[in-house]
């Protein structure tokens with residue numbers, strides 16, 4: 001049996017074995033009904049203790065991946081079919097053998113065992129009111145845990161009473177747009193089209209703010225209610241907002257009474273230097289800070305947080321109440337537990353090493369001939385090309401899905417002199433397919 005065991009940095013033997021088995025069942029490499037080796041044999045083969053193998057098997061039986069019956073050994077359980085999502089997404093997923101689109105982390109690295117422990121503990125210790133309607137801002141346990149975490153990890157000034165827990169960044173953006181009652185919102189160009197659409201559908205008008213090699217051009221901000229920026233690692237170009245621009249954007253907010261919306265979606269992942277602190281720490285009265293667990297844990301959790309200036313707390317909490325009462329409470333308690341036990345920090349640290357290694361592999365494979373930008377941080381980089389359309393056609397022919405600058409402009413189409421590039425999400429593929437995905441990328445770029 002080939003389990004493709006990949007011991008992760010910071011991951012114990014048992015956790016590594018559990019993950020390898022879980023991945024093998026999910027990928028179909030271990031078919032339903034297939035019998036697993038006896039614990040003693042696998043322990044011998046892997047050079048680990050039999051107790052470790054037994055504990056891993058027990059855990060996966062508890063999670064439903066394996067079944068164990070006296071006399072029949074341990075076998076792979078039949079999993080329910082995976083819902084592939086909307087037909088269009090399913091078709092794309094089928095066609096692309098390799099996925100280097102930006103957006104998701106390596107969800108195969110989700111810390112399932114730690115999350116299960118945190119959930120168990122959360123449920124075991126939750127007071128009964130936790131199962132009732134609660135504060136629209138979210139559970140105080142999580143707001144308190146985040147207050148400490150954001151202060152030490154991101155330099156955010158975040159008293160618990162100014163935090164609102166949301167269903168991801170996207171809900172925070174939607175709530176804020178509603179609170180601004182149809183105001184004009186400046187958004188980075190290039191930026192994520194989905195987020196522009198969220199603003200529009202919640203009654204906001206979107207205007208572009210250009211991005212250059214020093215980040216969003218703050219001096220071009222005119223008369224608008226708010227500006228949404230990604231200062232730590234601009235999406236999609238990857239540049240870090242220059243200190244002068246950080247100052248200029250703060251000056252604009254103070255002079256015009258405008259609001260800065262800081263999207264800190266991947267701020268934890270900085271590789272070459274000390275993390276760049278959040279903008280919010282410099283101007284807590286002008287900045288709405290938005291964070292998310294989508295990159296550190298996984299988008300499926302739908303857990304995000306807003307840190308608000310005092311004058312916006314009540315209005316945003318009211319908008320949240322009238323949207324969905326509050327975010328689901330038990331997941332919030334589990335995340336609070338994960339942070340308080342430092343398992344969250346450990347996981348982020350291990351992921352940072354993993355993604356840094358992947359970033360280095362990307363640079364190594366592309367060599368000096370390619371200009372790659374945005375490499376100091378995050379889970380994606382921008383690889384400059386001369387002709388996006390040509391490279392994309394080659395990528396498609398090779399079964400490689402990859403992002404590109406062209407899909408991020410406010411006004412689509414050419415535009416003379418616009419830079420062109422691939423937006424490569426190197427965090428997305430599962431660990432074992434990443435090298436092959438890189439090979440295909442190199443081949444596609446090499447021929448272009």
Ligand SMILES: Cc1ncc(COP(=O)(O)O)c(C=O)c1O
Nearest residue numbers: 103168169170235265292294304
């Ligand atoms: C620029 C940007 N902001 C925020 C997010 C996180 O969004 P959410 O928390 O809604 O999953 C993402 C995720 O891909 C992103 O690319």
